[in-house]
Amino acid sequence: MPKHDSPHPPLPPAAAPPTVPASPDAPTSPTVPASPDAPTSPTVPASPDAPTSPTAPAPPTAAPPAPAAAPVGAGSPGYRAVFRVREFRFVFVAHLFSLLGVVVSELALTVLVYDLTRSPLLSSLTFALGFLPYLLGGTLLAGLTDRLPPRRILVVCDLVCAACVAVMTVPATPVAVLLALRCAVAVVSPVFNGTRMATLADILGEGDLFVLGRSLLRIVSQSALLTGFAVGGVLLTVVPPRGALAVTAVTFLVSALLLRLGTVRRPARAAGKAAASGLAGTWAVLRNRRVRALMLMFWVPPLFAVVPEALAAPYADEIGVSTAALGLLMCALPVGTIAGELFAGSFLGAATRSRIVLPLAVTGVLPYLLYAPEPGVALAVVALFLAGATGAYTLGLDAWFVAEVPEEQRGRAMTLMTAGMMTVQGVGMAGAGIAAEFAPVHTVVAGTGVVGTLCLLAAAAELRASGATEK
Numbered sequence: 364m365p366k367h368d369s370p371h372p373p374l375p376p377a378a379a380p381p382t383v384p385a386s387p388d389a390p391t392s393p394t395v396p397a398s399p400d401a402p403t404s405p406t407v408p409a410s411p412d413a414p415t416s417p418t419a420p421a422p423p424t425a426a427p428p429a430p431a432a433a434p435v436g437a438g439s440p441g442y443r444a445v446f447r448v449r450e451f452r453f454v455f456v457a458h459l460f461s462l463l464g465v466v467v468s469e470l471a472l473t474v475l476v477y478d479l480t481r482s483p484l485l486s487s488l489t490f491a492l493g494f495l496p497y498l499l500g501g502t503l504l505a506g507l508t509d510r511l512p513p514r515r516i517l518v519v520c521d522l523v524c525a526a527c528v529a530v531m532t533v534p535a536t537p538v539a540v541l542l543a544l545r546c547a548v549a550v551v552s553p554v555f556n557g558t559r560m561a562t563l564a565d566i567l568g569e570g571d572l573f574v575l576g577r578s579l580l581r582i583v584s585q586s587a588l589l590t591g592f593a594v595g596g597v598l599l600t601v602v603p604p605r606g607a608l609a610v611t612a613v614t615f616l617v618s619a620l621l622l623r624l625g626t627v628r629r630p631a632r633a634a635g636k637a638a639a640s641g642l643a644g645t646w647a648v649l650r651n652r653r654v655r656a657l658m659l660m661f662w663v664p665p666l667f668a669v670v671p672e673a674l675a676a677p678y679a680d681e682i683g684v685s686t687a688a689l690g691l692l693m694c695a696l697p698v699g700t701i702a703g704e705l706f707a708g709s710f711l712g713a714a715t716r717s718r719i720v721l722p723l724a725v726t727g728v729l730p731y732l733l734y735a736p737e738p739g740v741a742l743a744v745v746a747l748f749l750a751g752a753t754g755a756y757t758l759g760l761d762a763w764f765v766a767e768v769p770e771e772q773r774g775r776a777m778t779l780m781t782a783g784m785m786t787v788q789g790v791g792m793a794g795a796g797i798a799a800e801f802a803p804v805h806t807v808v809a810g811t812g813v814v815g816t817l818c819l820l821a822a823a824a825e826l827r828a829s830g831a832t833e834k
Contacts, residue, residue: 440571440572440575441575441708441709442575442578442579442708442709444572444575445567445572445575445576445579448566448567448572449625450566450625450626450627451563451566451567451576452625453621453622453624453625453626454559454562454563454566454576454621454622454625454626455579455580455583456621457521457617457618457619457621457622457625458559458580458583458618459583460614460615460617460618460621461521461524461555461614461615461618462583462584462587463594463611463614464524464525464528464611464612464614464615464618465587465611466587466594466595467594467595467598467607467608467610467611467614468528468531468548468607468608468611469489469595470595470596470599470607471595471598471599471604471605471607471608471611472489472531472541472545472604472608473486473489474486474599474604475531475541475604475605475608476489476538476541476542478604479538480538485538485542489541489542489545496546496547496549496550497549497550497552497553497782497785497786498782498785498786499550500549500550500551500552500553500554500782501553501554501557501778501779501781501782501783501785501786502645502779502782504550504551504553504554504778505553505554505557505644505645505774505775505778505779505782506644506645506775507554508554508557508558508561508632508774508775508777508778509561509631509632509633509771509772509773509774509775510631510633511631512628512629512630512631513558513561513562513565513629513631513632513774514562514622514623514626514627514628514629516554516555516558517555517558517559517562517619517622517626518619518622518623520551520552520554520555520558521555521615521616521618521619521622522615522616522619523547523548523551524548524551524615525612525613525615525616525619527544527545527547527548528544528548528608528609528611528612528615529608529609529612530544531544531605531608532605532606532608532609532612534605553778553781553782553785554778556777556778556781557774557775557776557777557778557779557780557781557782558774558777558778559580560577560777560781561632561773561774561777562626562629563576563577563580564765564773565629566626569762569765569766570713570762571713571762573761573762573765574708574713574716574758574759574761574762575708575758577757577758577761578704578707578708578757578758578761579708581700581704581757582701582704582705585697585700585701585704586697586701589694589697589698595607598610632770632771632772632773632774633771633772644775645775645779647772648768648772648775648776648779649779651767652829653767653829653830654764654767654768654776655829656822656825656826656828656829657760657763657764657767657826657829658776658779658780658783659822659825659826660720660724660760660822660823660826661757661760661764661780661783661784662780662783662784662787663787663815663818663819663822664724664727664728664754664815664819665784665787665788665791666787666788666790666791666815666818667727667728667731667791667811667812667814667815667818667819668696668727668728668750668754668791668815669788669791669792669795670731670791670792670794670795670807670808670811671692671696671731671734671743671746671747671750671808671811672692672693672696673791673792673795673796674795674796674799674804674807674808675689675692675693676689677799677804678692678743678804678805678808679692681737681803681804681805682737682739682740684739684740688740691740691744692740692743692744692747695743695744695745695747695748695751696747696748696750696751697751698748698751699747699748699749699750699751699752699754700751700752700754701751702748702751702752703751703752703753703754703755704754704755704757704758706752706755707719707755707758708758711755713759713762716755716758716759716762717759717762717763718759719755719756719759720756720759720760720763721756721823721826721827722756723753723754723755723756724753724756724760724819724822724823725816725819725820725823726753726816727750727753727754727756727815727819728750728811728812728815728816728819729750729812729816730745730746730747730749730750730753730812731746731750731808731809731811731812731815732746732809732812732813733745733746733809734746734805734806734808734809734812735805735806735809736805737803737805738805764776764777764780795807795811798810
């Protein structure tokens with residue numbers, strides 16, 4: 364799931380504010396990880412282009428056709444075009460509420476566990492528990508995303524999260540049960556995120572609108588890194604942790620209601636088709652070399668990108684700067700990511716975004732070499748901002764991915780992709796911490812720039828080879 368700081372009883376000094384991975388699309392509950400937020404919910408306007416209402420007696424196959432893809436070479440239709448699609452507006456607002464629930468519940472639960480136990484280990488464990496269940500849910504439950512109607516999956520996942528958080532508010536709930544409920548939320552998160560991603564392709568089509576819609580959800584998730592914990596911290600100054608958890612249970616319910624009333628009922632993608640289940644189904648997706656190579660390009664960059672954020676607190680201590688400077692180090696990467704995505708989505712056409720995928724991806728961690736001379740805050744912030752801005756490659760990569768995966772496997776493939784992204788970020792954070800036990804932080808970050816670039820070059824070579832094989 365996301366990350367936090369503790370307002371009520373402060374988190375123990377030993378536990379520096381954990382960093383939170385950027386949610387593939389967010390941590391709907393995550394980490395939904397995902398994928399990192401608490402903005403004021405915009406009103407969802409009615410629109411004459413509205414699809415058939417979910418309450419109408421139309422059959423499942425009566426879903427409106429997705430918008431046509433923009434012609435190759437055409438300029439970007441812009442983010443406004445995405446908001447003209449009524450169904451997307453409901454999904455977007457539901458995403459805001461879901462992110463709010465994830466971030467605030469993450470923060471409130473950490474504070475609550477520390478209140479009850481006074482244990483830094485157990486309070487930190489509430490973060491760590493987001494990674495392993497995410498991997499298990501993403502691999503073992505991914506098949507559900509194609510075998511069940513997508514709207515049902517989204518609503519049920521939100522209701523499961525709301526129920527788990529509601530139980531957390533009960534005063535008699537022991538700490539072990541609180542942590543188990545945290546795991547339950549993490550298990551359903553990749554299923555929710557993967558289903559929502561696949562549903563975006565149904566709502567917006569497989570062209571530029573899908574890419575821009577995905578970009579908007581990522582931007583909101585990144586913004587959660589900047590504002591989510593501030594909102595949660597303010598809330599915890601007004602209400603106790605269990606009260607904050609009660610608020611987040613409501614946000615999950617609102618998200619479920621928006622998805623139920625604002626999206627069209629569609630049949631399962633694999634309805635009537637033979638589909639392998641469990642690990643066999645996962646292998647059926649990964650057997651495709653091209654899809655496997657595309658997933659690697661989604662997984663390898665965040666494995667290395669999270670290293671400076673994971674070590675931001677130790678680095679601030681190493682160079683002897685204030686907590687305000689630490690805040691700048693923590694914000695620089697997500698600000699760069701938001702800026703890069705907004706520029707690419709607003710000013711670059713689909714063909715240009717496709718051309719810059721590999722150049723930006725393979726150079727994504729090269730700015731970390733600026734850490735080699737143990738720079739001050741200003742140069743470190745520049746390095747992190749530049750690294751974040753290269754994240755604009757994901758728009759073109761999204762287009763390649765949705766075009767390559769067969770529709771009947773789309774939900775499973777996207778669930779695996781988001782689960783993998785969250786998992787490698789956890790691995791990257793852990794690896795960074797281990798490396799920093801044996802070498803200075805600036806050396807670890809600079810080394811990440813070298814090793815990460817070599818790994819990205821290998822992943823890019825495999826992606827090119829898989830394309831040549833396909834042709």
